[in-house]
Amino acid sequence: MSISLKQLKVFVSIAQEKTITGAADKLFLSKAAVSMALSELEKQLGHKLFDRSNNRLMINEQGKRLLPVADEMLSRSHTIEKMFDQEGPVSGRLRIGSSDTVGIQVTPFLLQDFREHSGHTEQSMFISNTAEICRKLSEFELDIGLVEGQIRQNDLMMLPWLQDEMVIACPPEHPLTQLEHLTFADLEHSEWILREQGSGTRDFFLNHVASHLRDWHQVLELNKTEAILNCVAAGIGVTCISDYAIAHAVKDGRVAALSLPVEIKRQYWLIYHKEKYRSPLMETFIHFSQAWEMPDYQ
Structure with missing residues (x-):
């Protein structure tokens, strides 16, 4: 054969x-x-x-039995082809998937530091919601995922990565900004702007905020963080969002950030397929990512 x-x-x-x-x-x-x-x-x-x-x-x-083996063979072949084209310990192409908040607010700084550290520059980045990143990892379309959502797939390996803090975003003149200590009771009957199904940010709101409310209303569902912030600034509703994602809008005075009634850190995850061949490049990126800290750029 x-x-x-x-x-x-x-x-x-x-x-x-x-x-x-x-x-x-x-x-x-x-x-x-x-x-x-x-x-x-x-x-x-x-x-x-x-x-x-x-x-x-x-x-x-x-x-499905053949797919991980075929992916490994092609990865090894690509490594051989690139072995003498690039100086340094790692070579090849790394396909990274990032969920929306991570991909826009965090991953660019990670890649910048990784490039300076390793000299490796052949990376691609795909940004979507957590569910879509997981699907592409399962089908070997991506090598690594960096996400903030809950993972419910047994074929994926999950490594804890960074954490962020979730806040409530509202217009600067909203009545909630006048409260000294925000409680869940203060959020009753509020109108919410949420991310789409499959988003880690939406899952967080449903599990940690909506579960404490008897009466709340979804007025908009949007798949882009910036669109959500603009709608909040326009007074259409409030939202629950990462402090990473909201920092620039708060600095510009477009929205206000309010601490949640309980302090809950949201976990970010580095994920990959359990049967994925971990090339030297992939190993280097994983180890670098786990030791990396988000710079204070705000």
């Missing part, structure tokens, strides 16, 4: 794109070439790797 790297690239791309057309576009190959490579691979292995349904290819159990 002689399985080629091309066949593995085709297999992984189909697993991620779920169509022959999508894989062909991603690999700059013809659909015929992609179909042939997959057929040859399945023939060599003696197993189908995908279930066909409505022109989509959904990876089956045999394919």
Whole structure:
């Protein structure tokens, strides 16, 4: 049996794109070439790797067994290709996923310091909510995730990372700003602007704030932090948000930040697939991240 790297690239791309057309576009190959490579691979292995349904290819159990091994082989191959192109102890490309707050407010500073420390500059960053980051890690589309949401997937490894403090954001002239000590009773009947389903910030509000309220109303659901802050500044409602995310708006005088009635630190997580090959680059990034502290840039 002689399985080629091309066949593995085709297999992984189909697993991620779920169509022959999508894989062909991603690999700059013809659909015929992609179909042939997959057929040859399945023939060599003696197993189908995908279930066909409505022109989509959904990876089956045999394919799921192969995916982490194929990903490792391609990663090792890429490491070999880059080994002599870059000076320093690490080489290759690192695909990082960050949830919204982390990706906008924290990860850029982490990458800046990592680049200075390691000399490595080939990183890509994808920003979305925690649920989408987890999905891409499960399908080996990303190498590492940096998120603030709760993780409920058994296939992902979770390492505690940073912590932040959650606050209530409201307009500077809001009646809540006149209170000396905010209580949950003061938040009753409030109108809230929340992040979308799958967001770690939304999960925090539901678990740690809404659970203490008898009567609250969602007036808007938005998937961008800056949009939420602008709506808060416009007086549409209040929100629960990270102090990292709100610092610039408070400094500009657009919104006010109020401490929650109870001090609850929110945990950030560094996550990756349990079967993901931890290359020297990935190991270096994990160790650096765990020792790293957020600079005082505010």
